[in-house]
Amino acid sequence: MKFKGMNRSFSSLSVDLYELTxxxxxxxxxxxxxxxxxxxxxxxxxxxxxxxxxxxxxAIELVKNLRFxxxxxxxxxxxxxxxxxxxxxxxxxxxxxxxxxxxxxxxATHTIPILAIEAxxxxxxxxxxxxxxxxxxxxxxxxxxSRIRGVAPxxxxxxxxxxxxxxxxxGYHVARASFIGGFDGTSNLFAGKELGIxxxxxxxxxxxxxxxxxxxxxxxYAEEYENIVLLVDTFDTKKGIENAVKVAKEIEKxxxxxxxxxxxxxxxxxxxxxxxxxxxxxxxxDVKIMLSGSLDEYSIQMLLKNGAPADAFGIGTKxxxxxxxxxxxxxxxxxxxxxxxxxxxxEKKETLPYLKTLRRxxxxxxxxxxxxxxxxxxxxxxxxxxxxNSEKGEIGVSSVEEAKxxxxxxxxxxxxxxxxxxxxxKIGVRLTPLLKDEIKRIKREIWKK
Amino acid sequence: MKFKGMNRSFSSLSVDLYELTxxxxxxxxxxxxxxxxxxxxxxxxxxxxxxxxxxxxxAIELVKNLRFxxxxxxxxxxxxxxxxxxxxxxxxxxxxxxxxxxxxxxxATHTIPILAIEAxxxxxxxxxxxxxxxxxxxxxxxxxxSRIRGVAPxxxxxxxxxxxxxxxxxGYHVARASFIGGFDGTSNLFAGKELGIxxxxxxxxxxxxxxxxxxxxxxxYAEEYENIVLLVDTFDTKKGIENAVKVAKEIEKxxxxxxxxxxxxxxxxxxxxxxxxxxxxxxxxDVKIMLSGSLDEYSIQMLLKNGAPADAFGIGTKxxxxxxxxxxxxxxxxxxxxxxxxxxxxEKKETLPYLKTLRRxxxxxxxxxxxxxxxxxxxxxxxxxxxxNSEKGEIGVSSVEEAKxxxxxxxxxxxxxxxxxxxxxKIGVRLTPLLKDEIKRIKREIWKK
Numbered sequence: 081m082k083f084k085g086m087n088r089s090f091s092s093l094s095v096d097l098y099e100l101t102x103x104x105x106x107x108x109x110x111x112x113x114x115x116x117x118x119x120x121x122x123x124x125x126x127x128x129x130x131x132x133x134x135x136x137x138x139a140i141e142l143v144k145n146l147r148f149x150x151x152x153x154x155x156x157x158x159x160x161x162x163x164x165x166x167x168x169x170x171x172x173x174x175x176x177x178x179x180x181x182x183x184x185x186x187x188a189t190h191t192i193p194i195l196a197i198e199a200x201x202x203x204x205x206x207x208x209x210x211x212x213x214x215x216x217x218x219x220x221x222x223x224x225x226s227r228i229r230g231v232a233p234x235x236x237x238x239x240x241x242x243x244x245x246x247x248x249x250x251g252y253h254v255a256r257a258s259f260i261g262g263f264d265g266t267s268n269l270f271a272g273k274e275l276g277i278x279x280x281x282x283x284x285x286x287x288x289x290x291x292x293x294x295x296x297x298x299x300x301y302a303e304e305y306e307n308i309v310l311l312v313d314t315f316d317t318k319k320g321i322e323n324a325v326k327v328a329k330e331i332e333k334x335x336x337x338x339x340x341x342x343x344x345x346x347x348x349x350x351x352x353x354x355x356x357x358x359x360x361x362x363x364x365x366d367v368k369i370m371l372s373g374s375l376d377e378y379s380i381q382m383l384l385k386n387g388a389p390a391d392a393f394g395i396g397t398k399x400x401x402x403x404x405x406x407x408x409x410x411x412x413x414x415x416x417x418x419x420x421x422x423x424x425x426x427e428k429k430e431t432l433p434y435l436k437t438l439r440r441x442x443x444x445x446x447x448x449x450x451x452x453x454x455x456x457x458x459x460x461x462x463x464x465x466x467x468x469n470s471e472k473g474e475i476g477v478s479s480v481e482e483a484k485x486x487x488x489x490x491x492x493x494x495x496x497x498x499x500x501x502x503x504x505x506k507i508g509v510r511l512t513p514l515l516k517d518e519i520k521r522i523k524r525e526i527w528k529k
Numbered sequence: 530m531k532f533k534g535m536n537r538s539f540s541s542l543s544v545d546l547y548e549l550t551x552x553x554x555x556x557x558x559x560x561x562x563x564x565x566x567x568x569x570x571x572x573x574x575x576x577x578x579x580x581x582x583x584x585x586x587x588a589i590e591l592v593k594n595l596r597f598x599x600x601x602x603x604x605x606x607x608x609x610x611x612x613x614x615x616x617x618x619x620x621x622x623x624x625x626x627x628x629x630x631x632x633x634x635x636x637a638t639h640t641i642p643i644l645a646i647e648a649x650x651x652x653x654x655x656x657x658x659x660x661x662x663x664x665x666x667x668x669x670x671x672x673x674x675s676r677i678r679g680v681a682p683x684x685x686x687x688x689x690x691x692x693x694x695x696x697x698x699x700g701y702h703v704a705r706a707s708f709i710g711g712f713d714g715t716s717n718l719f720a721g722k723e724l725g726i727x728x729x730x731x732x733x734x735x736x737x738x739x740x741x742x743x744x745x746x747x748x749x750y751a752e753e754y755e756n757i758v759l760l761v762d763t764f765d766t767k768k769g770i771e772n773a774v775k776v777a778k779e780i781e782k783x784x785x786x787x788x789x790x791x792x793x794x795x796x797x798x799x800x801x802x803x804x805x806x807x808x809x810x811x812x813x814x815d816v817k818i819m820l821s822g823s824l825d826e827y828s829i830q831m832l833l834k835n836g837a838p839a840d841a842f843g844i845g846t847k848x849x850x851x852x853x854x855x856x857x858x859x860x861x862x863x864x865x866x867x868x869x870x871x872x873x874x875x876e877k878k879e880t881l882p883y884l885k886t887l888r889r890x891x892x893x894x895x896x897x898x899x900x901x902x903x904x905x906x907x908x909x910x911x912x913x914x915x916x917x918n919s920e921k922g923e924i925g926v927s928s929v930e931e932a933k934x935x936x937x938x939x940x941x942x943x944x945x946x947x948x949x950x951x952x953x954x955k956i957g958v959r960l961t962p963l964l965k966d967e968i969k970r971i972k973r974e975i976w977k978k
Binding site: 086087088089090091093094095096097098099100101102104105106108109111115117141142145152155156159161163201205208209210212213214216217220240242243244245246247248249250251252253267268269270272273274279280281282283284285286287288289290291292293300301304305307313314315316317344345346347397398401402403406407408410412413414417422423424425426427428429526529 | 535536537538539540542543544545546547548549550551553554555557558560564566590591594600601604605608610612650654657658659661662663665666669689691692693694695696697698699700701702716717718719721722723728729730731732733734735736737738739740741742749750753754756762763764765766793794795796846847850851852855856857859861862863866871872873874875876877878975978
């Protein structure tokens with residue numbers, strides 16, 4: 081039995097070939113000086129006014145475990161692209177440098193640095209795709225989760241995404257990032273175990289079908305568990321609710337009670353109202369209603385605006401793929417090399433030079449970030465802090481719980497104009513005069529050539 | 530240094546909680562008989578006329594490695610939901626049963642079974658989310674890749690997705706599935722190593738910036754490598770092309786030649802035409818042009834229709850997230866239990882009972898699948914074959930190369946009406962009279978209750 085390749089979520093070889101072809105030339109040419117690469121979002125899409133930053137802890141874990149193993153080196157050798165001096169270099173490579181970052185859960189925006197890596201040029205280059213991947217994906221999902229939290233501030237929200245997200249590992253990151261971005265928990269047990277976050281779940285339609293008889297299936301479930309949530313739409317939702325009521329009445333005698341019913345299909349607005357009415361009429365006012373099935377912030381907002389008496393939502397595919405906009409337009413760009421600021425002037429893809437200093441201000445209900453050159457004296461708290469140093473280790477990196485609390489505090493303080501789920505305003509960005517001058521100076525130098 | 534949780538792409542605990550709560554009741558109630566669950570696509574979206582089936586080999590790998598480890602059992606115990614008899618059951622669990630499947634690379638459609646698992650009910654139930662995840666994701670991506678291949682039949686197509694797909698593992702599956710679905714290779718070295726597929730890649734803008742001087746950067750690259758592709762849009766694309774020409778002329782003297790240039794920004798149509806014209810004028814007719822930057826089947830079709838003289842495309846984010854439709858509406862449903870067909874009648878989510886037999890026919894330019902009850906005698910070749918058996922192991926499972934060849938053969942034979950990238954016809958589905966009768970019979974039984 082082969083387990084070969086089973087760990088697909090971590091290998092230092094999870095890089096793009098060009099990172100190594102570039103690195104080989106750097107090593108050959110002695111370009112090993114300190115470089116700063118920065119991760120930023122080039123642009124937010126029309127329906128995003130902000131982004132919830134996440135993915136830092138997994139990215140640090142990846143960076144500090146950077147090692148090329150012998151079988152990986154052998155593979156690289158087999159490509160007949162890499163020279164012995166470079167394969168030697170890779171064999172002994174580990175991360176030596178610093179990571180700067182926002183705190184996870186912070187409300188970020190486009191253009192600002194959300195993470196920066198300072199390390200010898202070849203090392204920082206090699207980390208490009210994998211670091212960008214983790215930050216991009218978790219930030220994408222934490223942002224999506226926050227939008228759902230925004231339209232349902234007092235509802236129970238559970239990640240049901242595992243089955244249709246992009247890989248098994250994606251399920252883990254969706255659980256993690258959605259928890260940071262305001263969700264209450266996940267159905268994913270691996271994520272529950274590794275992250276210590278609450279897990280939820282009860283039964284599927286197959287469970288009812290295996291028994292054949294809905295009442296029998298409900299009863300057997302109620303006998304076995306304390307936390308009883310019954311899925312009522314396998315055959316006919318109205319009948320299913322009535323069957324759930326019947327079982328609820330029976331178990332009352334044993335001191336148990338029905339916690340909730342779940343509806344997963346049909347016209348959810350109509351059926352939720354019907355369910356509430358049947359439950360109330362049956363004296364089961366405390367029984368909650370959970371909805372699931374292709375939900376997202378748009379459909380939940382619509383349901384709640386129309387008075388759907390739902391208490392909880394299980395949200396899977398459209399959360400876990402951020403279905404309305406399934407990627408963030410992020411980049412990982414060289415901004416400083418050996419103390420000198422660099423920038424590229426590619427059309428619509430210009431970059432800002434230097435390791436940055438970052439502040440955030442809210443004035444008259446408008447929020448903006450101020451970006452300066454690191455070392456500039458500015459008022460306010462530095463948002464881009466050193467969080468990892470290969471000598472000192474991690475410096476004040478948040479746990480998921482702390483990241484979640486940070487998000488909650490930030491989200492509450494965020495002006496509503498940025499929270500609209502359609503065409504919100506975007507959090508603004510300003511540059512310091514010093515940084516603007518530096519950009520002009522560097523561009524002049526480029527055009528002189 | 531902790532590596533805890535690093536392998537996030539494989540754990541038997543990557544399940545939804547409800548799979549285990551259901552399984553506990555099954556075990557308690559003695560519902561351990563053989564069950565058949567089937568994976569199918571409920572509906573294709575408007576812009577998909579077919580789906581390219583992929584993900585089988587990773588799914589089998591997962592199924593045959595199903596084991597709950599001690600720390601996982603301890604976590605489950607800590608939830609105070611599971612009873613000792615069930616934790617014992619899980620501790621000793623392994624897969625005993627069969628997997629039926631299409632061949633990877635097959636052109637599939639909605640409604641038909643693409644994979645089926647036959648195993649004791651609790652076992653088959655536990656595999657739900659993880660099996661569904663892998664099949665759904667790879668099929669999504671292989672389908673997307675085939676659409677790009679469809680609009681660019683004779684171009685070099687390379688997966689550049691790693692940086693913005695949904696996790697590191699997702700990069701692996703995107704490389705694998707896009708290769709099956711018609712791509713030529715990937716930039717992802719881990720996928721290259723594990724799958725033995727071709728890898729591509731040369732340089733990023735940061736490489737040019739690190740040198741500061743574009744000509745110098747190009748020269749150093751050309752000195753080091755045989756396969757020379759130069760990125761020309763770091764500062765000004767026209768100047769970049771001229772610099773590439775200059776370097777091409779110089780290296781000609783050393784017997785090397787410029788293989789291609791790459792353009793990653795700006796108006797790609799205009800710039801490709803300009804590039805071709807400059808290269809041709811300079812006697813570099815053999816130098817190819819590679820394009821990248823937010824490409825997908827829509828933009829590539831537009832570029833080629835307008836005569837962009839491009840030879841190769843690097844396609845990342847929009848391939849790797851299947852950006853126009855980032856999920857497939859798949860399901861994993863119980864269809865048979867202890868020899869009896871079962872179905873659910875949830876609104877718009879009805880299922881078809883029984884382990885199936887499957888045929889495909891093309892008549893008068895129209896393709897359709899015929900679904901019957903397993904055991905029915907039908908003409909034509911069985912499409913849903915036994916591919917894994919816990920006693921015999923794998924049975925004729927394709928390698929990625931075989932899957933790719935299968936796709937190529939199938940795609941060539943597929944009528945054009947299904948290949949349109951906007952609003953294509955969908956491959957049809959028919960049921961045998963016997964299966965229709967069985968559905969009626971089972972529904973009557975349900976409504977009698």
